[in-house]
Amino acid sequence: MHYLWLVIAIALETIGTMSLQASQQFTRLWPTVLCLTTYFASFYFMSLALKFMPVGVVYAIWSGLGIVLITGFSYLIFNQRLDTPAVLGLALIMVGIVVIQVFSDVTPH
Numbered sequence: 459m460h461y462l463w464l465v466i467a468i469a470l471e472t473i474g475t476m477s478l479q480a481s482q483q484f485t486r487l488w489p490t491v492l493c494l495t496t497y498f499a500s501f502y503f504m505s506l507a508l509k510f511m512p513v514g515v516v517y518a519i520w521s522g523l524g525i526v527l528i529t530g531f532s533y534l535i536f537n538q539r540l541d542t543p544a545v546l547g548l549a550l551i552m553v554g555i556v557v558i559q560v561f562s563d564v565t566p567h
Contacts, residue, residue: 460510463503468520470500472527479536512564519558522551 474496481489507516526548532538540548 460507463506464511464516464519467500467503467507468523468527470496470503471520471524472531474500475524475528476531476535479532515558515562515564519555522555525551 474493477489477492477496480486481493484490484493504516504520529540529544529548533540
């Protein structure tokens with residue numbers, strides 16, 4: 459169940475960050491409301507995952523997958539492109555998450 463809470467937290471954080479871009483620096487009401495409520499809900503669900511997983515691991519997965527998802531959606535929605543070094547950096551983040559999940563004894567399997 460803790461992974462479900464973490465996936466929900468990541469999805470909400472991704473929505474929050476995308477709406478942060480759409481809020482145009484908090485000058486548009488509804489994207490701002492969406493941003494704040496999804497960030498709040500994301501932290502709530504992340505706190506549920508923290509009952510079962512170490513904070514460092516939860517935050518690494520939450521932030522790493524959030525970065526990758528936000529980058530993908532930014533490309534699709536806002537037409538924001540990345541260069542090769544940025545793509546390689548994102549790939550390294552994903553490799554780091556896999557290493558934590560596969561080889562670490564501190565994550566519940």
